Amino acid sequence: MTEQLSLATSPQVExxxxxxxxxxxLQYRMSGRPMPVIEHISLSVGExxxxxxxxxxxxxxxxxxxxxSGLNPVGKGQVCFRGEPITKPLSSVGIAFQNPVLLPWRTxxxxxxxxxEVVPTHRRQLKNQRSRYETMAQDLLATVGLEDFQHHYPRQxxxxxxxxxxxxRALIHQPELLLLDEPFAALDAFTREEMWELLQRLWARSQxxxxxxxxxxxxxxxxxxxxxxxxxxxxxxxxxLKVDLPRPRTLDMCFTEDFHQMYTELRQHIQRK
Amino acid sequence: MVLTEELxxxxxxxxxxxxxxxxxxxxxxxxxxxxxxxWELAVRLFSIPxxxxxxxxxxxAEIPQWGGAVAKNAxxxxxxxxxxxxxxxxxxxxxxxxxxxxxxxxxxxxxxxIGFNTIPKVALVPLLSIWFxxxxxxxxxxxxxxxxxxxxxxxxxxxxTVETEMQDVLVSLGASRFEVFQKVxxxxxxxxxxxSLKVAISQAFIGSVIAETxxxxxxxxxxxxxxxxxxxxxLAFLALLALAVMGVILYSFFxxxxxxxxxxx
Numbered sequence: 001m002t003e004q005l006s007l008a009t010s011p012q013v014e015x016x017x018x019x020x021x022x023x024x025x026l027q028y029r030m031s032g033r034p035m036p037v038i039e040h041i042s043l044s045v046g047e048x049x050x051x052x053x054x055x056x057x058x059x060x061x062x063x064x065x066x067x068x069s070g071l072n073p074v075g076k077g078q079v080c081f082r083g084e085p086i087t088k089p090l091s092s093v094g095i096a097f098q099n100p101v102l103l104p105w106r107t108x109x110x111x112x113x114x115x116x117e118v119v120p121t122h123r124r125q126l127k128n129q130r131s132r133y134e135t136m137a138q139d140l141l142a143t144v145g146l147e148d149f150q151h152h153y154p155r156q157x158x159x160x161x162x163x164x165x166x167x168x169r170a171l172i173h174q175p176e177l178l179l180l181d182e183p184f185a186a187l188d189a190f191t192r193e194e195m196w197e198l199l200q201r202l203w204a205r206s207q208x209x210x211x212x213x214x215x216x217x218x219x220x221x222x223x224x225x226x227x228x229x230x231x232x233x234x235x236x237x238x239x240x241l242k243v244d245l246p247r248p249r250t251l252d253m254c255f256t257e258d259f260h261q262m263y264t265e266l267r268q269h270i271q272r273k
Numbered sequence: 274m275v276l277t278e279e280l281x282x283x284x285x286x287x288x289x290x291x292x293x294x295x296x297x298x299x300x301x302x303x304x305x306x307x308x309x310x311x312w313e314l315a316v317r318l319f320s321i322p323x324x325x326x327x328x329x330x331x332x333x334a335e336i337p338q339w340g341g342a343v344a345k346n347a348x349x350x351x352x353x354x355x356x357x358x359x360x361x362x363x364x365x366x367x368x369x370x371x372x373x374x375x376x377x378x379x380x381x382x383x384x385x386x387i388g389f390n391t392i393p394k395v396a397l398v399p400l401l402s403i404w405f406x407x408x409x410x411x412x413x414x415x416x417x418x419x420x421x422x423x424x425x426x427x428x429x430x431x432x433x434t435v436e437t438e439m440q441d442v443l444v445s446l447g448a449s450r451f452e453v454f455q456k457v458x459x460x461x462x463x464x465x466x467x468x469s470l471k472v473a474i475s476q477a478f479i480g481s482v483i484a485e486t487x488x489x490x491x492x493x494x495x496x497x498x499x500x501x502x503x504x505x506x507x508l509a510f511l512a513l514l515a516l517a518v519m520g521v522i523l524y525s526f527f528x529x530x531x532x533x534x535x536x537x538x
Contacts, residue, residue, distance in 0.1 A: 069445045091447045101438045105460045105537040114456070118448045153537050173446075 017044035018082060018209045019068065019177060025076035026063055036234035037063060038075070043228060043237060045209055052212045052220035055230030056270060061213040065181050068211065069095055081177065091119040094175035094208070096183040100162035102154040108165050109150040112137045115173040122173055140168045143205070144198055160191040167199065171206055178203070178210040184219065193251055196222050200248060217266045218254055221245075229269045239269035327507040335511045343496060343508075347515045350481055350492040353409055354523075357416025358477040365421040365473070366466070369428025373462075383429070390422045395483050402488035412484035412492065419480035420473040427469035431462030464538055467531035474523045482516065 026038040038060040045051050053061050066072035067079050070089035078085045081092075094115070102111045116122040116133055126133055141150050144164040154162055163183055170178060180199075184192045196219060203210055203223075214220050220227045221243055229239035241262060245253055253259055290296045309329045315321070316328035323331055368386070371378040394415055401411035435458050443453045485494025493512050500508040 071441055071445055089445045089447045093445065095442070095445050097438055097441070099438055101436065101442055103439065103457065103460070105463075114442070115446050117456070118443060118446045118452060120447075155537070169442075 017080075018047050018049075019045040019211070020080040020083075021064075021077070022080065023077040024064075024067070024074060024079060026060060026067070027075055039234045039236055041077075041235075041237055043240075045211065045226075048207045048209055049226065050203060050210045050212070050224045052214055052224040052227045053230060054214060054217060054220050054227060054266065054270065055235060056232050057215070059230045059233055059235040061230060062181055065179050065211065065213050068177070069093055069179055090177075091121075091173070092176045093179060094170035094173065094177070095179045095181070096163070096166045096170040098182045098185050100154075100159075100166035102157075102162055102165055102169075104154050107151050107153055108141065108146060108157065109134065109137055111154070111165055112141060112168045112172050114169060119173045137168070137172055140172060141165070143202065144168060160187055160195065163187060163195065164198065167202060171202060171208070174206065175208060178206075178208045180210065180212040180214075182214055183212075185215065192216075192219070197251065199223060204248065217263055217270075218259075221259060221262050221266070222249055222251075222254060227266060229266060239266070241266060324504050324506045327510055331507050332510045332514060335507045339508050339511060343493070343511055343515050346491060346493050346496045346512070347519060349409070350412075350478075350485065350494065350516075351519060353412045353481040353485075353492060354416050354474070354477045357413045357418075357481060358420050358474055360413070360417045361420035361424060361473055361477060362470070364417075365424025365469075366428055368421070368425040370432065372425065372429035373432030379429075379433075386422065386425060394418050394480060395487070398484050398487040401484070407488050407490060409489070409491070411488045412481040412494075415484035416477035416480035420477035423469045423472045423476065424466070427465040428462055431465030432458055435461045464531075464535045467527070467535050471524055471527045471531065474527055475520065478516075478520055478523065 021041050021043050024038060024041045025036065027034045027036050029035070041064070053064060055061050063072060067074045068081075068086065070086050070093075074086065080086065081090060102108075103114065106114070113126075113133065116126050122133070138147065138150060141147055144167065146161060146164055146168070149157060149161060149165075154165075157165065163186075167183065170180075184195045187195065200223060212220065212223060217227075221241075224243050227241040227243060228237050229241070230236070231238040243262060245258065290299065313328050313330060316326060368382065372383050372386075373379075397418065398411055398415055401414055405411050405414070439457050439461070440453050443456060448456070481492065482494040485492035486498045487494075489495050493516050496512040497509050500506070500512060
């Protein structure tokens with residue numbers, strides 16, 4: 001049933017690709033029996049591209065993201081970052097999860113500085129140039145409107161504020177790749193839309209290649225250059241949508257004919273089994 | 274209007290006191306004082322004989338004669354308690370780490386600890402006095418035996434309940450296991466550790482006094498035992514009072530320590 005594919009048969013190496021999936025597959029073991037979750041996924045993400053992955057629940061979207069982050073091992077095939085297969089977590093990656101997971105014993109500013117204490121290139125300089133890094137973090141917090149909350153603890157922040165701080169933490173070490181695992185899923189509709197605009201600003205500023213996993217099709221269209229649709233398990237990519245709306249995008253665009261057409265298109269491909 | 278204002282002012286003041294920093298020690302002091310006044314009045318009103326329940330004034334009247342001896346023995350109990358507590362802290366943290374981090378230890382050592390903890394420690398004191406004689410050693414050991422369990426359990430729980438996502442944040446940046454422990458595991462365990470220290474110091478105190486009443490010739494426990502056998506009830510109460518004061522001081526010390534180290538809760 002599962003066919004063996006050698007790499008030689010799929011030479012899709014593009015020089016511009018920052019991130020590349022080469023015939024990636026994944027199986028879980030369920031009570032001893034192998035259960036395929038993802039099959040034959042190949043795609044590539046270019047420099048500074050914003051990509052979304054949408055699909056039904058349990059189709060393995062988050063698994064894909066965790067493979068890129070190096071938190072989960074790649075099952076079959078290869079996931080490559082700048083041509084190198086990913087085998088362990090990379091410090092040039094920033095992640096924001098569905099939960100903001102701020103450390104409760106650190107202030108907002110200290111939470112944002114956390115990656116700098118771990119990533120080797122910054123860690124060495126942090127002691128000597130603490131104030132420079134703090135200014136950097138404060139600037140970033142100011143762009144998300146948290147300048148007055150930098151010395152607050154997470155318990156004193158609202159859900160939206162925490163998620164904004166979490167985005168800052170994902171970006172502070174100037175990652176080349178930003179991974180977003182449904183970061184706005186727990187927010188209310190209005191806050192969520194504010195966060196889209198915010199994220200778009202941050203992305204435009206950092207020019208960071210980004211991969212967003214989401215259930216929200218509007219969110220995917222609003223933010224992305226390319227939207228990939230995954231089918232039900234065992235999942236393959238069933239559809240690719242290029243979003244050619246001009247940037248910067250505004251929330252008003254969500255109500256245009258073009259936008260609606262793309263939405264319907266995605267919707268149809270998700271329903272098709 | 275005037276009426277409500279008149280009513281409001283003292284209530285407001287009380288509300289302010291409840292929420293202020295001073296309330297945390299002023300209010301307990303007031304209740305303690307009220308308790309002693311009520312006690313004094315009750316003894317006088319019902320003319321309760323001194324050898325059954327001495328009035329606070331009668332207890333304090335013992336200080337000139339026995340104050341020095343009680344202080345000396347209180348010191349002995351304090352040292353015994355702290356020695357047992359320190360040993361419990363060391364072993365408790367070590368065991369907690371093992372149980373919290375190693376599945377093997379969790380399945381082998383933890384059940385043994387639970388079994389051991391169900392034994393009432395008073396039952397061990399006679400055995401301890403056979404092995405170590407009469408004196409401070411059985412008391413230190415009893416204090417230690419009572420105090421290490423809450424520490425071990427809490428440290429283990431603290432380490433075992435770190436959210437995976439919190440660790441993922443660091444692991445995804447390429448952090449080492451030690452860095453993950455240092456930045457997430459350790460701070461996450463602090464509230465659990467400090468909560469257990471308050472329990473452990475009280476337990477250590479109980480342990481040393483128990484051992485002193487059974488197998489010792491010093492300490493507050495011994496004072497209470499010998500005072501009661503001489504029907505010197507006021508002296509026994511003076512010793513009890515010393516115990517209560519020491520207990521409160523030790524507990525408060527760890528409470529302040531907790532506030533300092535676990536400031537984010």
